[in-house]
Amino acid sequence: MKLKKTLPPPTFSDNQTLNIDLQMCFALYSASLSMTKAYKPLLAELKLTYPQYLVLLVLWEKDAVTVNSLGERLFSDSGTLTPLLKRLEKLGFIQRQRSAEDERKVIVSLTKEGKQLQKQAASVPVQISCNTGCSLAELLLLNEQLISLRTALIKNSIKT
Amino acid sequence: MKLKKTLPPPTFSDNQTLNIDLQMCFALYSASLSMTKAYKPLLAELKLTYPQYLVLLVLWEKDAVTVNSLGERLFSDSGTLTPLLKRLEKLGFIQRQRSAEDERKVIVSLTKEGKQLQKQAASVPVQISCNTGCSLAELLLLNEQLISLRTALIKNSIKT
DNA sequence: CACAATTAAATTGTGTACAATATTTTATAT
DNA sequence: ATATAAAATATTGTACACAATTTAATTGTG
Structure with a gap:
């Protein structure tokens, strides 16, 4: 049985805990x-x-x-x-x-x-990638970051 | 009048253009x-x-x-x-x-x-940030990347 | 074989997301 | 001052997203 590895909570100063601009969750959502x-x-x-x-x-x-x-x-x-x-x-x-x-x-x-x-449909993702203003390297990096975020969330989140 | 600055399309090998795993869009969505x-x-x-x-x-x-x-x-x-x-x-x-x-x-x-x-509600984002498996630095970086992605998409995308 | 447990889809109900349109109020231009 | 445009919100209709339940088919067990 593997130990569940979770990081300690990142510490924000109290005023900023709920600041919407700092919340990656909202950035992700929007x-x-x-x-x-x-x-x-x-x-x-x-x-x-x-x-x-x-x-x-x-x-x-x-x-x-x-x-x-x-x-x-x-x-x-x-x-x-x-x-x-x-x-x-x-x-x-x-x-x-x-x-x-x-x-x-x-x-x-x-x-x-x-x-x-x-x-x-082939031209669609190409057009979109232009609109992102990101380079290919940036897109690939972001892709990996988002996939590991998704994996962690699915693994660590309680299911109701 | 400002020139609209868009990057040239990132080039993928043809087989991979539509590969769902490589598409940051799907990673973002999921x-x-x-x-x-x-x-x-x-x-x-x-x-x-x-x-x-x-x-x-x-x-x-x-x-x-x-x-x-x-x-x-x-x-x-x-x-x-x-x-x-x-x-x-x-x-x-x-x-x-x-x-x-x-x-x-x-x-x-x-x-x-x-x-x-x-x-x-104060404890909610703290709990979530634990589940992300990301460090505070990673969360802040991802936040910035997603905000600039959002900004670029809103600026560069045609409206209907 | 009989029957409970499991599996795979479909259905139901609530809550967005958003384009298109409608309604009401305020601002503007003769 | 009155028609017209603009602004702010509400409404309508379509399409998810998802929890909970239902239905039907298959598998497992005694």
Whole structure:
């Protein structure tokens, strides 16, 4: 059994403990919303929302996966994914079909239209990365920092 | 008129352009959701959601402000804030009242209960910062990086 | 085999996020 | 002074995010 390693609380002077400007949490939250807004007009041309685009990113990497495995990849669950996938299906980009071997599972796969969309989508992240004003090195560093932050939060946070 | 300064697109090898793991955008998105989930059980004890907590953070800094000024501070608008503020009012933490001088404006101010909540909330960000597994220096650095990312995205992104 | 436990999705209900529109009040320009 | 524009908030409609519950299929156990 591994020991759980948590750092001691960083100490702020009392006045600043709740200062919103100093709180990385709010910076994270507002930066994430700004990012989604930045994607919106670009993805709108493909008739996609940002979460729908994320699902397609996963499928473009590996087609025909279950709802569960999509959820693990995207840190999401069926409560979010099921209605989202139904919308993607209605748009004609994916198919949802029960697995023949295990009828509990639903296999999500790309349609021809969904596959074709990948080419059009290729320029989207490039355009966004320009808007960040960050260099490639900065983007990669930030990516790693955010992934380890996410990992730590998932590991150390109590589940209700 | 200032020249708009945007960096040239970072170049990825073609195969990796759409790799979800390499996309800082997804790391940002998923880390932000993880952060909100980490806050959830702590804020639930105060009967607050994370966006409601953000509103109170602003009010604890400066009480009695308009919906607009709250929105500027939180990068949000009346479409989001109005229903949220109504819930906070129903919970008894804030008051909403039309300004006497300018009846278009709504002044949001803390109730006694809302002010008292600040003491109970003090331990929340401390607990969260432990869960991040980051040192104070790392948190401050990440905070700055995210703020400049947000600033760049707001400046450089086209609006619809 | 029977039946409880587990697993996979779907459903329900609450709370944002946000674009688009509406409403009300104030400011401005003839 | 009156129409017009602008400003501040509210409303409407769509799309998540997520906890909690439900439904259906499969697995494990006696």
